[in-house]
Amino acid sequence: MLRAGDVQAGDNARPVSFLTGTLFQFLNPKAWVMTVTAAAVFLPRDFGPVARSAYMVGITEAVGIPCLVIWALFGRSLKALLASPRNRRIFNICMALALATTAVAMVAK
Secondary structure: OOOOOOOOOOOOOOOOOHHHHHHHHHHOHHHHHHHHHHHHHHOOOOOOHHHHHHHHHHHHHHHHHHHHHHHHHHHHHHHHHOOOHHHHHHHHHHHHHHHHHHHHHHHHO
16 A cells, blocks of 8 residues: 555446446455354344345345445545545555554454
């Protein structure tokens, strides 16, 4: 992150499709950890399979949608700030320090 430069969009660049993005989530380890943890902590044992599925979808959507909206709004507000190379460099330094601090804290425990 510390040495990250400007992102250059190529002529062939195109966004990931909805289907590809959805299928990619099956390879996302954070999604698997979140799903297993949420099921272990929040899933009532006395529900049937359909009710259990509906319950989990309801909980994950009730938590996920507001979080994603906040994440998107925060990212959009950063776009103008990070347009300047100087600001982007400062941001990258701060993020690199935060990442290194997190790694040290995880190893130290």
